[in-house]
Amino acid sequence: MKIPKEMVVVFAIFIAIGYFSSQRSTEFSFHLNLFPCGSSIIHEGYSTECGTIVLPQEYAVYDDGTLDLPDVNSDGDFHFSSNTPTVELPLIVFTPALETGTPLVFTGAGGPGGTTFLSMHDSIDVNDYLDGFRASTVGAGRKLIMLDVRGSFGTKPFLDCHDYTKLIYKQMVTGRFKTQERLDVDEKCAEEIKSKRINLGLFNIDNAVRDIEAIRHLFDINKWHVYGVSHGTRIAMHYARLFPQNTKSLILDSIFPFDIDSSLDYAALNEKALLQAFNRCDANHECAERLGGNTSDSLIRLREDLKINPLLLTSTHINDEFDSVTETITVTENTIDRLLFSASYDEDALSTLPDLIKQMEIQNYEPFLQFFASEMEYAMFGMFADVAFTSFSCYEEDLFLDIEQAIKNAEYVALDSKDSIDDLRYLTSHCHTFEVTKAEYSIKSFDLRTLEMPILILAGALDIATPSYWAEEFYNELPHKGEIQHLKIWPEEAHAVLNGNECADALVANFLDNPTKPLNDISPCSD
Incomplete structure (x- = not known):
């Protein structure tokens, strides 16, 4: 044709x-x-x-x-x-x-x-x-x-830019995910790309x-x-x-x-990623009976408690230099959210999450620490090219068709949506910082x-x-x-x-x- x-x-x-x-x-x-x-x-x-x-x-x-x-x-x-x-x-x-x-x-x-x-x-x-x-x-x-x-x-x-890997590592270890830190790394990585004369x-x-x-x-x-x-x-x-x-x-x-404008559903999909495994467990007789039911309530209680009282745990995992280290990590509700969203890509990992959260409720943190270590290994060795993500995404316009509506949608999500709103605002800065323009024709047509x-x-x-x-x-x-x-x-x-x-x-x-x-x-x- x-x-x-x-x-x-x-x-x-x-x-x-x-x-x-x-x-x-x-x-x-x-x-x-x-x-x-x-x-x-x-x-x-x-x-x-x-x-x-x-x-x-x-x-x-x-x-x-x-x-x-x-x-x-x-x-x-x-x-x-x-x-x-x-x-x-x-x-x-x-x-x-x-x-x-x-x-x-x-x-x-x-x-x-x-x-x-x-x-x-x-x-x-x-x-x-x-x-x-x-x-x-x-x-x-x-x-x-x-x-x-x-x-x-x-x-x-x-x-890619190694500063992204370093930032991911820092934020996972400290449990703090600050938008300004990500914006600062954007600026630094954009300059690095420019210095290499990459178009x-x-x-x-x-x-x-x-x-x-x-x-x-x-x-x-x-x-x-x-x-x-x-x-x-x-x-x-x-x-x-x-x-x-x-x-x-x-x-x-x-x-x-x-x-698809994925940003419009971003917060709702985040919430679904957090609750999906727990709602499925609660609807399954065997799982609900084994764990006492109401596992989604357990997740919500844990997140609320971690907002006030973050956990300090000793973890052995891969660091940003790809070495195995043992150090103290701070576990906040943000840590739980990031790990659960990552696990939502894998149906096998999804099935383990209700048990993991129930164990944390009774202060058995070993399953969580094993999960944290495996996710850190994936994050450090996954070799995801963040700058390539920006280059392709900005060209395809899939980050910012209607960002204001996306933010309004995030405000109606039941779980704390501050991180979702921050993420959406952060994504809009990508294209400007890296000077990537959208396709001259509408790739969405x-x-x-x-x-x-x-x-x-x-x-x-x-x-x-x-x-x-x-x-x-x-x-x-x-x-x-x-x-x-x-x-x-x-x-x-x-x-x-x-x-x-x-x-x-x-x-x-x-x-x-x-x-x-x-x-x-x-x-x-x-x-």
């Missing part, structure tokens, strides 16, 4: 500074470096290669929407002029001994700024790619290509999509399936919008639609009728970050829903449905093998 002329014109204006004519295309190209991933074996019958691909930071786009991509040379390498700013992305490529199925590309783990897999010291541990996403999902004979989005951990340049305006969803298209071109793939999780669903959808001729199907896990390809949407009923009703609203606007476009909501799953869900894994595999069949014909199990 041809891209609308108006959108192409806007794209052309946006990248005009970096426009290169077709006569120069042999000067600007990409370099792919792949090597065996050591002794790690992901899937029997597959070879696993790790490596990097070097791409231009800015692309030239022709009037018909195609990119200025050169032909592959016989040696597989490309050479571009030394003064061309580039990005370097890590890759993992799973290749079956006999390729018979359509390849699949995984577009990034979310965030934006999250990492799909860890790349430490220029080597990739293939066992650290997105937890739960197994190579078996791709099905027999299907190549899988996984990459991280420009700006995220493992990419070059890495759009944040080039780290956005448009160029992330073009990176994917360049990789398809380099691997000489005609069509492929495109998979996205969380913010990665936006990248996958935007790719399908710009390159429908190259998209055989879309798999969208924990979808974040473009027309997404006509879902343009998505003609097969689509499988996965959603978790326990998901707070991307609620399942977002998926339902999106699905109801699709042109071929119930035919080749499907929605599956998993009642006991939270964020990132495919994470450890064998039934979802099998469903995706069957969909990839039969993307035009009705969902009932390909679903391997009832749950």
